[in-house]
Amino acid sequence: ALARTLACPVILVVDAAALSGTAAALVLGCQQMQPGVQLAGVVLNRVGSQTHLEATAEAIRRATGLPVLGSLPNDPLLAVPERHLGLVPAGEGGMRAVTLARLADMVSRRFDLEVLRRIANSAPPIRIEAAPAIPMEQASVRIAVAQDRAFGFYYQDTIDLLRECGADIVPFSPLDDETLPGETAGVYLGGGFPELYAKEIAANHRMRAAICGHARQQRPIYAECGGLMALGETLTTFDGETLPMFGVVPVASRMQREALTIGYREIAALHASPLMDPGTRVRGHEFHWSVADPPPMEVAAYRVLDDGDRFEGFCVGSTLASYVHLNLAGAPQLAHHFVASCARARS
Known part of the structure; x- marks a missing residue:
């Protein structure tokens, strides 16, 4: 709903673990059930191998015409701890520095960042009425x-x-x-x-x-x-x-x-x-x-x-x-x- 309201392109993130053709069916379903949303590409998470990546990307391209613009491997070292309300907060060590560094390295090597930036920049400007300015009060x-x-x-x-x-x-x-x-x-x-x-x-x-x-x-x-x-x-x-x-x-x-x-x-x-x-x-x-x-x-x-x-x-x-x-x-x-x-x- 937010993407439709703002006319923003969407990059769909798909959990590809143990999926290939079924991943294409999921993307196709999102594409057909949300006709007012501009799907611009796909990112695959938890990919098993290069062969798995290529087969899944080709299945998605054939079914939807959408490119796969990046992927992350099924790597337990990339896991972020979670509990009953979601991710463990950063203040409690939810994502360690080594995990963040590994993730950044993976993204830099496995994502088409130039295309992703181009897609992001294609979003139209948002025109809204500015809220009335609140005068800054002296701390009281x-x-x-x-x-x-x-x-x-x-x-x-x-x-x-x-x-x-x-x-x-x-x-x-x-x-x-x-x-x-x-x-x-x-x-x-x-x-x-x-x-x-x-x-x-x-x-x-x-x-x-x-x-x-x-x-x-x-x-x-x-x-x-x-x-x-x-x-x-x-x-x-x-x-x-x-x-x-x-x-x-x-x-x-x-x-x-x-x-x-x-x-x-x-x-x-x-x-x-x-x-x-x-x-x-x-x-x-x-x-x-x-x-x-x-x-x-x-x-x-x-x-x-x-x-x-x-x-x-x-x-x-x-x-x-x-x-x-x-x-x-x-x-x-x-x-x-x-x-x-x-x-x-x-x-």
Whole structure:
């Protein structure tokens, strides 16, 4: 849909392991089922041998007329570690330098980079109306942003926008630090992997007390997904161990392997919060393996309008915590609202 909207050419990446003619059928299916999309070429992954590459490329060319512009071998040294939410983050050593160097060497030797650049440059210019410029404010309030092994899912657009609205962004670690940064007016707990570090979160009694104290003082906290789980009363891991969390919002989350919750969401705010006024509508997304009981209406943050008309998230005092991830660049007024809420709480 995005390629069709932007009229961009597409390079199709196909897992060719144990396939040749069937790979051609897959490419042909994509070509015929997406007539509005300009397929410009194919890249083959996990190729077994030169003979396999040549046979598969010829089958694709005969069936579709598309060229194979590159390939990677079925090489375990190119594998990138992954787990239940996708690839292991770079901060945890997800892709080693030696793997990256090997991959770069393979691409330089096995891809037609000149043709790929030419295809990329053939995309038409994108004409959009520029968003109104946001005046750069002098840093006025300090917002502590959780950034460590357990928390790290943030849109850089959101962080940049908060700075433009006057926030002094200071990273902190709920795992390793014992207190919030000095003069913290607001806290932002993004997504991540609290389920993998639940014991460390539970054992950091001083940080748990600091965040609870921040909430009791009615200072703003905004949390998404993993941040919601950490702000809850307990978290039950994949192994079935239940551990205490920060205890700011009345929810117990638990990991489960049966079904992944994933999808775009349109939400409407039910109560005033540090981020938005009641009735505000925004779009975001969910992506998590954990589950939690739905919030009662009196503390529910949002009504989800396009996924069963259900309640989602928690709005307790000056804390807003939800499974929904938001990119504030899509709704800049929310960034202004959050920074203003922090400024009022500080004063």
